Amino acid sequence: xxxxxxxxxxxxxxxxxxxxxxxxxxxxxxxxxxxxxxxxxxxxxxxxxxxxxxxxxxxxxxxxxxxxxxxxxxxxxxxxxxxxxxxxxxxxxxxxxxxxxxxxxxxxxxxxxxxxxxxxxxxxxxxxxxxxxxxxxxxxxxxxxxxxxxxxxxxxxxxxxxxxxxxxxxxxxxxxxxxxxxxxxxxxxxxxxxxxxxxxxxxxxxxxxxxxxxxxxxxxxxxxxxxxxxxxxxxxxxxxxxxxxxxxxxxxxxxxxxxxxxxxxxxxxxxxxxxxxxxxxxxxxxxxxxxxxxxxxxxxxxxxxxxxxxxxxxxxxxxxxxxxxxxxxxxxxxxxxxxxxxxxxxxxxxxxxxxxxxxxxxxxxxxxxxxxxxxxxxxx
Ligand SMILES: Cc1cc2nc3c(=O)[nH]c(=O)nc-3n(C[C@H](O)[C@H](O)[C@H](O)COP(=O)(O)OP(=O)(O)OC[C@H]3O[C@@H](n4cnc5c(N)ncnc54)[C@H](O)[C@@H]3O)c2cc1C
Numbered sequence: 001x002x003x004x005x006x007x008x009x010x011x012x013x014x015x016x017x018x019x020x021x022x023x024x025x026x027x028x029x030x031x032x033x034x035x036x037x038x039x040x041x042x043x044x045x046x047x048x049x050x051x052x053x054x055x056x057x058x059x060x061x062x063x064x065x066x067x068x069x070x071x072x073x074x075x076x077x078x079x080x081x082x083x084x085x086x087x088x089x090x091x092x093x094x095x096x097x098x099x100x101x102x103x104x105x106x107x108x109x110x111x112x113x114x115x116x117x118x119x120x121x122x123x124x125x126x127x128x129x130x131x132x133x134x135x136x137x138x139x140x141x142x143x144x145x146x147x148x149x150x151x152x153x154x155x156x157x158x159x160x161x162x163x164x165x166x167x168x169x170x171x172x173x174x175x176x177x178x179x180x181x182x183x184x185x186x187x188x189x190x191x192x193x194x195x196x197x198x199x200x201x202x203x204x205x206x207x208x209x210x211x212x213x214x215x216x217x218x219x220x221x222x223x224x225x226x227x228x229x230x231x232x233x234x235x236x237x238x239x240x241x242x243x244x245x246x247x248x249x250x251x252x253x254x255x256x257x258x259x260x261x262x263x264x265x266x267x268x269x270x271x272x273x274x275x276x277x278x279x280x281x282x283x284x285x286x287x288x289x290x291x292x293x294x295x296x297x298x299x300x301x302x303x304x305x306x307x308x309x310x311x312x313x314x315x316x317x318x319x320x321x322x323x324x325x326x327x328x329x330x331x332x333x334x335x336x337x338x339x340x341x342x343x344x345x346x347x348x349x350x351x352x353x354x355x356x357x358x359x360x361x362x363x364x365x366x367x368x369x370x371x372x373x374x375x376x377x378x379x380x
């Protein structure tokens with residue numbers, strides 16, 4: 001198995017080095033390739049067999065397990081030509097909720113995504129409920145064989161181009177306990193509206209979606225009422241793993257580029273490579289990458305074996321995102337003014353890496369969850 005993983009790493013590394021990094025000068029300020037370039041390199045990825053890597057083989061994908069996906073995420077993160085939050089360069093990205101659909105729901109919602117006919121978005125965050133999803137207010141009230149949905153979702157990636165959304169809602173229950181539930185809502189349903197877009201410093205522009213008396217068939221509910229958090233968990237666990245694997249790829253690229261640059265750039269009569277402060281940054285990068293990779297491998301193996309690995313994924317997200325940003329920030333320093341220009345890839349890595357300390361669970365919330373576990377253990 002180890003040999004297979006290494007072969008996969010080699011294939012991906014070569015693809016990134018030969019096909020993607022050379023395209024970086026074509027990126028616009030938001031980190032987007034020209035449409036024709038994107039389409040051409042997408043074709044190359046498909047021809048190279050790097051297509052829908054996490055989708056099971058029977059559905060047309062490669063069927064990589066998480067232990068292999070972390071290699072994929074690490075390698076593709078070595079280039080800003082692959083947007084940090086959009087891996088569609090390697091085919092449709094249905095995500096765990098859609099991949100788990102069955103029967104009529106799978107035919108209606110999963111399969112068109114896999115065929116590339118539409119895209120979906122995942123809508124959980126609200127203006128008053130981000131880190132704490134249980135505080136969500138979007139309500140779905142049962143009315144015969146429909147739910148009537150009212151509320152607002154904020155910062156939803158790809159909502160503007162999605163054919164349907166996987167929306168987390170609160171279904172009122174007689175016992176007063178929140179029943180967070182997942183509904184598949186077509187974006188052209190009357191009452192669904194993109195209310196705003198928020199352009200970020202990373203160049204993307206997630207949307208606010210307003211739901212006003214939106215009638216959604218009960219048949220569009222995924223799983224049972226109250227199973228929403230459990231469903232979202234699969235997505236979020238994978239997300240945490242992806243974050244840490246990504247940090248590793250970003251650290252490697254930034255350290256490699258800096259090592260090369262440090263031999264050329266001279267200050268005070270000597271190359272930057274001679275400065276101990278720079279050498280220590282490169283050494284710290286090497287240590288960080290090795291440590292994160294081991295943590296990621298362990299968490300991926302646990303998840304592949306069917307363990308929940310909650311604490312492990314909290315730890316890798318907090319550690320990976322934070323360490324990743326710290327190292328990128330240190331590397332950027334050694335480019336001086338050049339590091340602040342949009343001509344250099346490092347500024348984009350810096351902006352993206354900073355954002356990951358907040359999105360998909362801020363690092364403080366990861367720590368809160370870990371600490372809760374430690375305190376509960378002590379109390380027991
Ligand atoms: C570019 C982008 C894309 C996104 N895409 C999506 C998407 O597709 N779908 C989706 O549902 N959401 C998406 N989000 C939302 C994102 O996941 C949330 O922004 C994130 O979960 C944080 O929620 P919040 O912004 O409401 O921050 P808040 O919950 O208001 O938290 C603000 C800050 O308070 C601190 N904090 C919060 N709780 C605690 C605590 N318990 N202890 C200590 N400190 C704490 C943290 O520092 C945190 O950063 C996206 C956001 C961005 C910026």
